[in-house]
Amino acid sequence: MYAAERQQLILERARGDGRVDVNGLSSFLDVTPETVRRDLSLLERHGLLRRVHGGAVPVERLGFEPGLAVREDRFVAEKERIAKAAVAELPDDGAILLDAGTTTARLAEQLPFDRELRVVTNSLTIANTVATRSNLTLYLVGGRVRGVTLAGVGEWPVRALAEVFVDVAFLGTNGLSVERGLTTADQTEAGVKHAMANAARRCVVLADHTKIGTDHFARVAAIDVVDTVITDTGLDDETATELEAAGPRVVRA
Numbered sequence: 001m002y003a004a005e006r007q008q009l010i011l012e013r014a015r016g017d018g019r020v021d022v023n024g025l026s027s028f029l030d031v032t033p034e035t036v037r038r039d040l041s042l043l044e045r046h047g048l049l050r051r052v053h054g055g056a057v058p059v060e061r062l063g064f065e066p067g068l069a070v071r072e073d074r075f076v077a078e079k080e081r082i083a084k085a086a087v088a089e090l091p092d093d094g095a096i097l098l099d100a101g102t103t104t105a106r107l108a109e110q111l112p113f114d115r116e117l118r119v120v121t122n123s124l125t126i127a128n129t130v131a132t133r134s135n136l137t138l139y140l141v142g143g144r145v146r147g148v149t150l151a152g153v154g155e156w157p158v159r160a161l162a163e164v165f166v167d168v169a170f171l172g173t174n175g176l177s178v179e180r181g182l183t184t185a186d187q188t189e190a191g192v193k194h195a196m197a198n199a200a201r202r203c204v205v206l207a208d209h210t211k212i213g214t215d216h217f218a219r220v221a222a223i224d225v226v227d228t229v230i231t232d233t234g235l236d237d238e239t240a241t242e243l244e245a246a247g248p249r250v251v252r253a
Contacts, residue, residue: 021055078232085253094167100151101172122152153188161195169200175214182220190218209234
């Protein structure tokens with residue numbers, strides 16, 4: 001078994017059982033405890049697990065949220081493909097919402113130069129990308145800025161979003177499942193994402209395959225608010241079929 005396959009099994013077991021321990025994994029995988037500890041340390045560096053005494057827990061179980069710098073370095077090629085596929089969902093002209101997130105930030109970089117668009121966002125990162133573009137009009141909703149995501153949150157952006165209506169909202173997410181819909185780690189961010197979904201004619205979720213089938217602390221919206229999920233080819237056929245049966249179209253880029 002390759003190291004990447006072993007680490008994927010560890011992650012799946014942690015998410016299924018709520019935690020893993022070194023000795024149990026050593027026996028299950030037929031490797032030394034030191035090999036397991038190295039795998040757990042690597043998964044922690046990628047923001048997927050949090051080491052605890054004797055083992056590890058998945059970050060979503062305890063509400064941990066990887067920082068922006070950590071998330072920017074994960075699945076870079078996949079996020080680029082997702083962003084490029086999302087360009088096809090843009091209106092010819094009109095207004096869009098770009099949620100804060102590393103994949104939506106990639107979409108901001110891919111916005112075409114041949115059309116006029118109004119771009120509403122709560123992301124300082126996306127605002128910085130959009131502000132200098134002559135064919136894009138930026139609307140930055142305010143609020144308290146979370147250092148983890150550089151996103152405006154709280155009642156201020158929720159009230160602002162209630163006063164606009166856009167063609168498409170492009171949302172990021174920490175988790176997406178048929179049972180619990182869109183979820184994220186922070187309640188204030190969940191509130192803003194919910195307001196974004198309500199402010200749009202169509203809702204398109206941009207998420208790499210590791211987010212799908214995962215649930216986090218704060219619920220954003222049910223799966224039936226999502227029109228399209230754009231993910232990468234790491235998503236298996238069975239899960240894609242299950243998602244589409246629940247309503248949204250699934251695009252694997």
